[in-house]
Amino acid sequence: MKSSRFVLIFMLGASLFGLGQNPSYQLDPEWRAPAPAIARSNPLTDKPDTAAGGKKLFVRHCVECHGNDGAGLMKKHSADFHLAIVQEQSDGTLFWKITNGNAGKGMPSFSKLPDLQRWQLVLFIRTLKAAGSASADPEK
Amino acid sequence: MNLVVICATQLQLDMRRIAFQLAVIIASATTICSAQESPFFVTYTHHMEEPGNLEVETTTTTGIPRSGQRFYTAPYLELEYGVTAQWTSELYLESSSVWGDSTVFTGWRFENRYKPFNREHWINPVLYLEYESVNEASRIQKEIEGGGPDLTSSNRELRGEHAHELESKLILSSDFRDWNISENFIATKNLSESEGVEFGYAFGVSRPLATLASGENCRLCRENFIAGVEMYGGLGSTLGFSPHGSAHYIAPVVSWAIGDNSSLRFSTGFGLTDQSNPVLIRFGYSYELAGFGSKVSRLFGGKR
Numbered sequence: 013m014k015s016s017r018f019v020l021i022f023m024l025g026a027s028l029f030g031l032g033q034n035p036s037y038q039l040d041p042e043w044r045a046p047a048p049a050i051a052r053s054n055p056l057t058d059k060p061d062t063a064a065g066g067k068k069l070f071v072r073h074c075v076e077c078h079g080n081d082g083a084g085l086m087k088k089h090s091a092d093f094h095l096a097i098v099q100e101q102s103d104g105t106l107f108w109k110i111t112n113g114n115a116g117k118g119m120p121s122f123s124k125l126p127d128l129q130r131w132q133l134v135l136f137i138r139t140l141k142a143a144g145s146a147s148a149d150p151e152k
Numbered sequence: 153m154n155l156v157v158i159c160a161t162q163l164q165l166d167m168r169r170i171a172f173q174l175a176v177i178i179a180s181a182t183t184i185c186s187a188q189e190s191p192f193f194v195t196y197t198h199h200m201e202e203p204g205n206l207e208v209e210t211t212t213t214t215g216i217p218r219s220g221q222r223f224y225t226a227p228y229l230e231l232e233y234g235v236t237a238q239w240t241s242e243l244y245l246e247s248s249s250v251w252g253d254s255t256v257f258t259g260w261r262f263e264n265r266y267k268p269f270n271r272e273h274w275i276n277p278v279l280y281l282e283y284e285s286v287n288e289a290s291r292i293q294k295e296i297e298g299g300g301p302d303l304t305s306s307n308r309e310l311r312g313e314h315a316h317e318l319e320s321k322l323i324l325s326s327d328f329r330d331w332n333i334s335e336n337f338i339a340t341k342n343l344s345e346s347e348g349v350e351f352g353y354a355f356g357v358s359r360p361l362a363t364l365a366s367g368e369n370c371r372l373c374r375e376n377f378i379a380g381v382e383m384y385g386g387l388g389s390t391l392g393f394s395p396h397g398s399a400h401y402i403a404p405v406v407s408w409a410i411g412d413n414s415s416l417r418f419s420t421g422f423g424l425t426d427q428s429n430p431v432l433i434r435f436g437y438s439y440e441l442a443g444f445g446s447k448v449s450r451l452f453g454g455k456r
Contacts, residue, residue: 062365062367065365123199124332132364
């Protein structure tokens with residue numbers, strides 16, 4: 013009985029890891045921010061406490077495709093924010109990508125959010141780098 | 153004969169299973185998603201429904217009459233689905249209830265919006281095409297074209313006049329320093345009558361009350377409110393292009409994200425001409441089901 017429960021938990025965990033996350037995420041070479049956008053700096057960098065608002069926005073707008081922990085979903089081909097190829101991008105690039113989206117690949121534009129809220133999202137995405145496996149799950 | 157009965161029973165069971173699973177999907181679609189709605193009732197912006205999401209909205213348009221007009225309320229149901237990040241489809245079912253007269257189903261509409269560019273620009277165009285199968289008792293006034301709706305006749309007189317209309321809009325919309333500024337130009341052709349092409353317009357400006365999100369899950373935070381104003385009306389037709397002799401309104405609007413999935417919208421429009429109602433009150437409640445498309449797709453064995 014115990015062994016069957018262990019197998020079940022193992023299979024569930026393996027399937028969640030294998031299908032739920034997207035560690036094989038690759039950047040879309042066509043989705044590149046222009047130079048002026050790349051150079052923009054985050055006006056909230058010196059206000060790290062505003063990342064809490066970014067976490068709330070992340071839960072509202074991003075977890076559907078990027079997962080609670082921001083690790084991406086393989087079935088959605090969405091970015092794993094923990095990966096170096098994402099975190100190495102400048103704040104301005106991430107802001108530009110959130111603003112414009114990548115419609116051809118299913119990423120909607122979030123220009124409907126005010127500028128500062130998009131910068132809050134960038135700030136929160138940076139905390140995923142620092143925390144490694146930080147979760148945006150409001151219960152955690 | 154037995155085979156037919158077995159097949160029919162099996163079909164009935166399958167339909168029941170699908171209906172049950174659809175109900176479960178709707179009931180379990182509690183994934184948190186964006187509920188921050190544009191506050192406009194008439195003016196469209198370039199912001200599309202997120203792909204795979206279904207938004208269900210109920211709205212009422214209530215007209216306070218001037219002398220000779222009738223008091224009415226026109227509820228409608230709107231189902232908005234994000235087909236892709238650039239393409240949104242909507243289905244409307246509408247009705248009209250006139251004080252001292254009757255309540256009638258006034259028809260349905262199916263619209264599609266397509267955003268041709270996949271990047272943000274100073275001005276973002278969206279192309280809009282809608283087919284309407286409505287009768288002349290329709291009073292929801294999702295847009296006003298030509299001379300506007302007949303606000304004096306009874307439902308009994310109007311419901312017999314059925315119209316098949318093709319409506320197009322050019323939507324231009326800009327986000328500038330947290331303000332949204334949108335302009336819609338409307339052209340409608342009634343396929344059932346030879347009344348030319350009717351024109352209309354809608355303009356709107358809106359802004360969130362706060363631009364920084366707080367870290368708390370609050371209901372009454374300023375960031376949950378968007379306020380604005382919109383103006384809309386008819387511009388006559390190819391038989392006589394003129395803003396005169398048509399209904400025109402100016403309407404302060406507000407939307408409130410009451411939860412992560414739901415929002416309320418409210419507007420009080422003020423009629424600017426004799427063809428308008430003095431006051432037009434609109435109220436809407438919307439609920440967004442995130443990932444609805446992929447859940448339905450899985451129901452039918454898809455991998456999406």
